[in-house]
Amino acid sequence: MKKVLPIAIILVVLIITGAVLIGVKQTRTVDWEESFNEKSNKPYGVSIFYKELPKLFKDYKVRTVFHQPGSYLSANSEDGYGEHVAEGSFIIIGNSDYLDNDSIDELLNFADAGNALFISDYYFSQKIHDTLDIDVDYILNEKKDSISYESLKHVDIKSTVIDKNAGDYYFSRFDTINYNVLGHSKIDYKHVNFIHVPFGKGDIYLHLEPKAFTNYNILKEDRYKYTEGLISYLPENNVYFDSYTKIQTDYYGDVEKESNLSWFLEQLSFRWAWYTAIIFGILFMIFNAKRRQRIIKIIKPLQNTTVAFVKSVSNLYFDTQDHKNLIDKKITYFLEKIRTDYNIDTAILNDEFIVRLAAKTGKKKDDVKKLINYINWLRSKNEFFEENLIKLNRHIEAFYTT
Template identity: 85%
Template sequence: MKKILPILLIIVALVVTASIAIGVKRTKTVDWEESFNEKSKKPYGLSIFYKELPNLFKDHKIRTVYHQPASYLIANSEYGYGEHVAEGSYIIIGNSDYLEDESIDELLNFVDAGNTLFISDYYFSQKIHDTLDIDIDYIFTEKDSISYQSLKYIDVESTIIDKNEGDYYFSHFDTINYNILGHSKINYKHANFIEVPFGDGHIYLHLEPKAFTNYNLLKEDRYKYIEGLISYLPENNVYFDSYTKIQTGYDGDVEKESNLGWFLEQLSFNWAWYTAIVFGILFMIFNAKRRQRIIKIIRPLQNTTIAFVKTVSNLYFETQDHKNLIDKKITYFLEKIRTDFNLDTSNLNDAFIIKLAAKTGKKKEDVKKLIEYINWLRSKNDFFEENLIKLNKHIEAFYTT
């Protein structure tokens, strides 16, 4: 073993030196995925805009919605069971086509009651097109990849959007009742930002979501264009949509990266790290052959179930961690539903309630109360002992009745 170890060390040193030399010439690849995720610091993420929302809407509440607008707005309506009545501006940047028809209806009811909806996307769900009677078309860039964005009624110079193969624009809308607030220009000027009166509120539709991304907000004075866009919205509470970003498959990997994430992106360190692991394993294999493994004393297993339950219950009783217990009860309940009844629990909507009631033989009304209460708990941030007790009663009633 003493003869092999120096050879291994020499090989490791050579591999590390070679990997460093390769890494010097390596060019880092930039991820240009248009995720429009508020946690992403990549070029086409929204982390900068998201962090600036409190400054753009001072003295107003900024709430991030991680659920379909339908469940959130119903829960926080005048007759809902949420902690407040939703009033203000609902902002959606990108991926709006993932909204379900039920959510579109609730958003339109939200606007009809005197609130505001702002959507910036390349196109919208068909229900919005049909309800508002709008059409969208696309024009290719002929000479370069630059388009120019401008606003009406606001003293802001036109801004540039580069890396743009073309522009989306409104090819048909009600020119009498709808108000054009902005244009984009490639070969000619066309409307890409309109205001739609709807009931007692207003809908703002914008067709260049890349303007809100980190890349464009950090380029020159392009942030002024976004300030101008947002200035059309009333000074009120803001509901920022995040649910649709989850549906695209982009789940905010920026938050989940480990501390080694940056180092592992460097080719030289990557080679050195995995080479060290491989030779470390080889070292242990060769070393293990020359040692007698310790004979482990196996003691009979003790039944510590009751002691464990007492310890865990005392821990939660002392810490009053109601949120943790509620999350675990919901997780275990949904897991049992998946296991026992083979149902998909990713979307707890009316269709799921009907299927669950049919498979369990329970009354639809009883099942609906339980599922709606779970959806409501998921939309809350603060929990009390009463919430935990009520959830437990609902689940016990589900299994006993």
């Protein structure tokens, strides 16, 4: 043991010295990826704009949408199971190519019902192009400074500079009679990059320079005025900010969230602190691996710990925010009890099942239908929140108590 300790100390000193030397030599690089993520403080994240939204719409509710807009708007409709009826303005900044056709249909229906849809991106889904009969083209910026100039109509601000711009997207074809031109971009000549489309009872705003909303441009000089001007066209109402399109999805469309540890590992100091802690932990286990006298345990009589076990498992799932597991288990337990108590097949939860269950239990058909429809809705979701679990529990408790 005495021989090993000096070696361990030398090893730790070498590791810490190496970490310091690497930290001194390594230069920090700026990540210019255009993520348009509302949680990102990088140059082309939109965290500043996102934090300012409640101030811009201070008398209204600002909600962040973490689901595909199709499922979210469908759930929060008059006939849906959401907590409210969605009304106001739906804002999408960048990455709109992740939208599927169902989501585009729901967004168009949302606008048609008297609401506003605002999309700022370099190009749009083909379905939007076909529906609104528009074309988008690209002009290369051949200037050395890579600067384009953005301007707005009906808003009293000077033209705004967008630098680090390899080129501009612009509307090469649109209905010039019924659509309103709201803004232009200029490299060699002026071209339309912001239009307003009257759509049913509502409005659609399409903008082709999402970098205007990024942290880099909002913080530089007075460019934030251009961003405020863009948002000023939206009505004074509730706001829905799209976050789903900023999350990478896998082949099957399931959300893949970054590990909470990933940000720390990106920071040099935190990374080496983490590695040093792991190394010390390994050394501690090595030095304490020698044989020791076993502790003689007091053998207690067996106790019935079923209830405690159930509480422990449920608390474990709840503390880890594993709402999906809890919801799946509550639904499974509820259906098993239905099969056991009432001898009803629960393979298919359709209208026939609702009628049979209501008849056998003596419950009101409408109450049973609300519970079964909510279960079917939960089964179609990929991501769950605490509110979903609480609402399911209330439905099940109401079923047994009424």
